Amino acid sequence: MTKIDRKNQAQRSAETQIKLFEATLDSLQEFGYRGTSLSKIMLKAGVSKGAWSHHFTSKSELVVAASEYILNKAIETTQDWVLSLNSSNLKLFDIFDFIWNNFYIGRHRDIWLELNIACRTDGNLKDRLSPIIAHFHKSINKAWKSYTTAKGYNDKVSEHIMILTINCFRGMAIQSITQNDHEYFKELRMEWFKIVSILLS
Amino acid sequence: MTKIDRKNQAQRSAETQIKLFEATLDSLQEFGYRGTSLSKIMLKAGVSKGAWSHHFTSKSELVVAASEYILNKAIETTQDWVLSLNSSNLKLFDIFDFIWNNFYIGRHRDIWLELNIACRTDGNLKDRLSPIIAHFHKSINKAWKSYTTAKGYNDKVSEHIMILTINCFRGMAIQSITQNDHEYFKELRMEWFKIVSILLS
DNA sequence: TAAAAAATACCGACCGTTGGGTATGTAAAT
DNA sequence: ATTTACATACCCAACGGTCGGTATTTTTTA
Numbered sequence: 001m002t003k004i005d006r007k008n009q010a011q012r013s014a015e016t017q018i019k020l021f022e023a024t025l026d027s028l029q030e031f032g033y034r035g036t037s038l039s040k041i042m043l044k045a046g047v048s049k050g051a052w053s054h055h056f057t058s059k060s061e062l063v064v065a066a067s068e069y070i071l072n073k074a075i076e077t078t079q080d081w082v083l084s085l086n087s088s089n090l091k092l093f094d095i096f097d098f099i100w101n102n103f104y105i106g107r108h109r110d111i112w113l114e115l116n117i118a119c120r121t122d123g124n125l126k127d128r129l130s131p132i133i134a135h136f137h138k139s140i141n142k143a144w145k146s147y148t149t150a151k152g153y154n155d156k157v158s159e160h161i162m163i164l165t166i167n168c169f170r171g172m173a174i175q176s177i178t179q180n181d182h183e184y185f186k187e188l189r190m191e192w193f194k195i196v197s198i199l200l201s
Numbered sequence: 202m203t204k205i206d207r208k209n210q211a212q213r214s215a216e217t218q219i220k221l222f223e224a225t226l227d228s229l230q231e232f233g234y235r236g237t238s239l240s241k242i243m244l245k246a247g248v249s250k251g252a253w254s255h256h257f258t259s260k261s262e263l264v265v266a267a268s269e270y271i272l273n274k275a276i277e278t279t280q281d282w283v284l285s286l287n288s289s290n291l292k293l294f295d296i297f298d299f300i301w302n303n304f305y306i307g308r309h310r311d312i313w314l315e316l317n318i319a320c321r322t323d324g325n326l327k328d329r330l331s332p333i334i335a336h337f338h339k340s341i342n343k344a345w346k347s348y349t350t351a352k353g354y355n356d357k358v359s360e361h362i363m364i365l366t367i368n369c370f371r372g373m374a375i376q377s378i379t380q381n382d383h384e385y386f387k388e389l390r391m392e393w394f395k396i397v398s399i400l401l402s
Numbered sequence: 403t404a405a406a407a408a409a410t411a412c413c414g415a416c417c418g419t420t421g422g423g424t425a426t427g428t429a430a431a432t
Numbered sequence: 433a434t435t436t437a438c439a440t441a442c443c444c445a446a447c448g449g450t451c452g453g454t455a456t457t458t459t460t461t462a
Contacts, residue, residue: 009410009457032322034235038448050413059448110321117318120311120378121233130379160392167389170375171368177321178331188368191361195400210431210436239422251439260422
């Protein structure tokens with residue numbers, strides 16, 4: 001009856017590693033960077049400690065790998081979006097919404113904040129993640145540029161606007177922790193949108 | 202020779218509590234929120250565990266008290282500054298610099314970030330600190346208003362600008378963790394300053 | 403091609419350390 | 433004499449990490 005699903009070693013490895021990555025990321029979201037322990041990850045992943053030690057040399061190796069995993073997925077998401085969009089009828093607010101909805105709320109926001117703040121007190125993490133975080137920002141910047149060049153906006157001005165926009169979003173992401181008011185932040189983004197419209201016109 | 206400095210109980214209590222507060226804040230800066238342990242605090246403070254348990258019922262009580270301590274000092278700093286300034290010849294950039302230099306770099310930035318992010322995964326901390334954090338923001342807002350009203354700017358527009366400014370600063374504070382480029386952020390603040398000047402004129 | 407050997411994937415008990423918190427006793431002020 | 437302030441030794445749970453052993457897949461070989 002029950003089909004024995006034989007898997008080769010590569011599949012087995014990949015599957016348990018993905019399980020460990022997702023469990024680690026869930027734990028980062030639920031308990032924070034320092035609150036994340038191996039036992040909690042093992043429990044979430046439904047995987048034994050032996051499996052972990054077989055694939056990773058230490059806890060921090062797993063956390064770094066899981067972080068790279070989610071950041072690279074974010075970069076892909078952005079790149080796919082850039083490729084799929086039809087620049088001609090794209091609205092400025094759509095870009096803002098894409099960035100906000102994908103990276104500055106929910107799971108991605110939570111994990112992104114945890115990792116960034118953890119970098120301050122964890123030199124190893126910082127060394128490993130800084131390049132990927134930079135890469136992530138570049139991919140967003142690229143998405144923005146594909147818009148502004150299509151519209152023929154001033155390059156330097158629009159780049160500053162992009163950077164300031166991201167910083168505003170980051171700031172709102174932090175504030176939304178202690179002040180979780182969805183509508184308020186939507187209004188704030190609208191106000192920012194109005195200002196940018198004026199500046200670009 | 203050596204004068205025995207007799208102290209009353211109130212003085213003794215106050216002194217060790219301040220010692221514990223400062224050590225806790227130093228530890229928050231050095232090791233982060235979750236990386237802060239009682240043993241590290243005791244070591245930094247040069248105080249025994251018995252002294253801690255005499256004054257505080259738990260670790261989190263000490264951390265909350267120390268957080269209230271630094272946030273209240275920040276509120277005072279702002280209020281003192283508002284009282285001392287001569288609105289008539291105050292420059293817009295001075296306000297930005299005051300806010301940035303006092304709260305979004307160095308020790309205050311580090312501790313402020315740690316506490317805000319910790320609030321997400323620590324319900325008790327969040328409940329205790331949210332009102333004080335809100336109070337802190339109000340005190341900054343008040344400083345801003347005392348400027349804009351003196352200059353006769355539009356109330357609603359200038360309030361939005363203030364909020365966006367703070368959010369930008371917050372975002373820059375996070376980014377400066379993984380990208381510690383002092384000059385870059387100064388330029389960015391200058392760009393923002395230019396934009397605000399246009400908007401307020 | 404089937405059995406044997408080797409390599410890979412995984413399990414769970416164990417170890418030393420550090421965590422927050424407590425309990426008992428001493429020093430100092432009132 | 434009594435309350436307040438502080439010190440130290442101790443407790444147990446959780447931590448990251450290790451280790452000897454088992455299950456599964458892959459390679460070798462007869």
